Every structure is written in structure tokens, then in C-alpha cells.
Amino acid sequence: RRAVTLLLAAYCHDMEHPGFSNTYLVRTGHAYAIAHPESALEHHHAQCALAVFNDTVLASLSIDDRAEIQQDIVQLILATDLARHPGIMNEAEAITSFDANKAPHALLLLKLGLKCADISNECRPRPTALWWLGQLTTEFYHQGDLEKGEGITPQPLFDRDSTTKTDQQIGFLTALAEPTFMALDKLLPGFIDLIKDNLQGSLTHYRSKQQEEKGKAQQQQQQQ
Secondary structure (H helix, E strand, C coil): CHHHHHHHHHHHCCCCCCCCCHHHHHHCCCHHHHHCCCCHHHHHHHHHHHHHHCCCCCCCCCHHHHHHHHHHHHHHHHCCCHHHHHHHHHHHHHCCCCCCCCHHHHHHHHHHHHHHHHCCHHHCCHHHHHHHHHHHHHHHHHHHHHHHHCCCCCCHHHCCCCCCHHHHHHHHHHHHHHHHHHHHHHHCCCHHHHHHHHHHHHHHHHHHHHHHHHHHHHHHHHHC
């Protein structure tokens, strides 16, 4: 049941995503944010998931089983909101002896599993990871450009002029991705071995690129 719940949540965890952050949706009065001021995107994704599954894969279940899976799907999708990230990491850190038979431990394992999948792009082969990074930064910078047009200073992640993709990825990998992967490895020993080569390859790639970019910037300053 847990594996099926995780797969169902993963399938719909970004369903009908409009390409903007929760902060932007709240500020602009988007319908998602009006319905759910907190975790607006994730609540909408969860609603979409239940709308799809209630009349299909969950329809034959008992009322109690269906309600339990529905609740878990919602909790898993909400866990992908980065605003909830510190709480989930604190919860993982507090576990001294993981027991999959304990419902809170099992749910945390599934939350971390979905979170890791959600941020796993840099664990893919390099060409695939770079292609998806291009798609993501296009989306982020589009929001930032709209905010600038409205006289609002975007957060660095959404500002094409304040930082480089290289710096952003190094920060993302070291501050968010790697700690999250290690948190899952704590509950599921051996997980990190599945991704460590590509993960370290990504860090090496971006750190090398960072040095190249700094060198070019210094040359340009000297020429001016």
C-alpha cells in the first residue's frame, strides 16, 4: 500500500502547475492562493490527484482504506513545498532508531522519498540534467522578469541578473539536495550509493565551471 501511495502522489505532485512560485501566486491573488493561502500549489496538486484517483484506482477500496490513502497522498504532496522542508528535516534528524512499522516513521520515509525524487535532476546523466535545468531556469527567469516589470525585486533564484546558474546549482546541491538525500539515506541505508556518482559529478562539473567563469570575469576586468 505504501509503495502504491508513493507512486500515486509522485504521478500528480506537480499537476496543473502554472509555472510560478507560491509567493508569486499569493501576491498576485491567484485562484490557487485564494483557495489555500499556504502551500497553494501543493494543495491544488493534491486536489487534482484525488479528483483523478477517487473514481479510478481508489474507487474499489473500502471507505476506510480510501480515506487513509487519500490523507497520505495529500501529506506527501504537501511535503514537496520547500517551506515545509526545515520541519521535515528536523523530524528526520530527531529519529534515533527508525522503525518502518511505526506509522509516523513510515510516512516520513515516503515524504523524503518523494522530496528526493522531486529534486533529483542533478542525479540524472549530464545531458538530461542540463536540458531540464534549462527548462527550469527559463520558468524561473520568466517569473523574475514579470516581477521586475511590476517594480518588485525578485528573489535571486528568479533573477537572471543577480547570480549565475552555476552558482545557483552549487548552492542548491550543497544546501538542499545533498542534505535531503543524506536524510533519506539515514532511514534507508544504501540509498546514497545509488546516486552518489552522478551527484558528485554534478558538483565537480559546476565547481569547474565556476572557476572558468571567475577566470573569464577577471580577464574582462583587466581588459577594461
